[in-house]
Amino acid sequence: MMRALRRRLALVMTALTALVLAGALAVTWQFSQQQYTASAEALFAQNFTALCDRLAEAATVSDAWLAEQERASGCLLFLQDNGAALHYPGTSAAQNRAALETQLWQAAAGQLPPETLGSAAVRQSVTFAIDGPDHAPYRCAAALLPRGAHGDYLLVALAQDTRFLSRHGLATALQYAALWLAGTAVLLCLCFWLAGRALAPTEQALRRQKEFIAAASHELRSPLAVIKASLQALAEQDLPAARQAQFVRSSQAEADRMARLTDDLLLLASGDAGRLSVQLRPVAPDTLCIVLYDQFYPLARQSGHTLALELPEHPVPAIQADAERLKQLLAVLLHNALEHTPPGTAVTLRLCAGGAKAPLSIAVADNGPGIADADKAKIFERFYRADPSRTDKQHCGLGLAVAQELARLHGAALRVSDTPGGGATFTVQFPR
Structure with a gap:
């Protein structure tokens, strides 16, 4: 086509x-x-x-x-x-x-x-x-x-x-006609090349859309298969109650997974269509970080991690942001840090106040295995997994894509860098 x-x-x-x-x-x-x-x-x-x-x-x-x-x-x-x-x-x-x-x-x-x-x-x-x-x-x-x-x-x-x-007049007309034919041939080659350059982003977008649809279909097929199998098992007459409860819990977990996946897909689709908006209001970034720390501290202890909060000593000016969307963005980064690093490692939520030259930023740093340089440019792609053999059903590869879309809505930049001593640091840098 x-x-x-x-x-x-x-x-x-x-x-x-x-x-x-x-x-x-x-x-x-x-x-x-x-x-x-x-x-x-x-x-x-x-x-x-x-x-x-x-x-x-x-x-x-x-x-x-x-x-x-x-x-x-x-x-x-x-x-x-x-x-x-x-x-x-x-x-x-x-x-x-x-x-x-x-x-x-x-x-x-x-x-x-x-x-x-x-x-x-x-x-x-x-x-x-x-x-x-x-x-x-x-x-x-x-x-x-x-x-x-x-x-x-x-x-x-x-x-x-x-x-x-x-x-x-006839001789010069023939010369001009030959010049026109030669010019048309050159223009045809040039226009064919320019058309290829102009359609390259569209072709890439269509290819990514096909890959996105294929990956989404695959991710949705897995929980549907589990739910279907559980319902078929529940239809058996002589199934023990404990076994029935297990199938119900499995179906509920897969339904929750489908709900999260559907929410992420809708958010990304709305962002692509330009229908995703944010309600920008003054937000105190230090207060927001404290709220997130309180929410994730129990989860960090449960997973065997140490969660630390670093705030600047002087007051931090408010920023224009959508508090709920910003929480969602940082929650993605904190979830990734807790779930992709081994137990016993530290995770830090850090607020860096912007000075006269430096903009305000919020970072989530971990001391896990880190991210290879070859993967840093790809981890924000949809459904991308650094390890193709990974079969963890809890992660479908949309989290960082969602986080990047939310950062874009705030006019912020989401970047990844290496943590000193090992690990990865994700930084949300807000405009001045």
């Missing part, structure tokens, strides 16, 4: 970015084509002006010079001296040249009226476009050059085949 989602997401991202790239390249191509056309027009006008200046100053010009001007400018040059056409070997076939010349002078006659030709005293020039005999578009310019004071004149016309603009 994630692979298909990644492919679809990559394709959508590629399509959108490729569309933007196509638009940008299209605008760039259009701008470059306009610039190229404008440059060609400016060069044509510059060549025509230079040619007119040379013809206006020269008394005579040779056919070779005229042919060289055609080759240099890439245009066709036509001349009329007092209305008589001047022919010379040009750069194009004579038949095509004659047909184009006829069309050109006809078009120029509309721009330069014949009745004004002999009376013009200054140079006149016009530009226009025609379709040649081969249906090719031509850019044309014509100029009337007065020669002397007797009404003599010279008509100069220059025609340029503008099909090179279309060829240039």
Whole structure:
């Protein structure tokens, strides 16, 4: 499912970015084509002006010079001296040249009226476009050059085949298309990689959710199996009373275990959904620690542990917390310390008041076997057990996950470190 989602997401991202790239390249191509056309027009006008200046100053010009001007400018040059056409070997076939010349002078006659030709005293020039005999578009310019004071004149016309603009546009369009294809291929690879990075947290969350559901199902299956077996045994007619009481106690213990597991699962699910909230009120942390110490002292003696309470000598300022949720958090840490350490070892509930720089913190330290460095980053995961072979039914691996969620709700940080001399210390550090 994630692979298909990644492919679809990559394709959508590629399509959108490729569309933007196509638009940008299209605008760039259009701008470059306009610039190229404008440059060609400016060069044509510059060549025509230079040619007119040379013809206006020269008394005579040779056919070779005229042919060289055609080759240099890439245009066709036509001349009329007092209305008589001047022919010379040009750069194009004579038949095509004659047909184009006829069309050109006809078009120029509309721009330069014949009745004004002999009376013009200054140079006149016009530009226009025609379709040649081969249906090719031509850019044309014509100029009337007065020669002397007797009404003599010279008509100069220059025609340029503008099909090179279309060829240039097609060539650059193909280049831009190739650039777009290459860019799209790069974007596809990049989007596929980005989609993988973007979906990695989701994929990890789904994997953890599946593992969470599988582990929860397994944990719930065990007490249900015990309860079912006990009920089947109680259905026997000749079962002794002592044996019946044993099955009832076993069923009650498993039901209590299921209730605790269900409460933890609901708390974690509410936290994941953002529906878990706390009622923050001023709480005296020293008073809270004393209450917890009084509650767990009998349990510590019963399990063979020494429970100590360490409080600062000076008064401790109140903190904003949910007293019940905070008790639940610290109770998890105290239960773990008492149940995961051997009898005869000490457990300490320590309150460290924050000074000007240090924040307030509450720690639970034990002198048990400690936690390996490789496991310290994993112990807060749900259903995680440092020893996979452990089959203790009283612990399903949710306690520290619940504690971390409760710490997060208070804006606090829950950390684990080594106790000097051996053991583990869990510290809840509150924000300043």
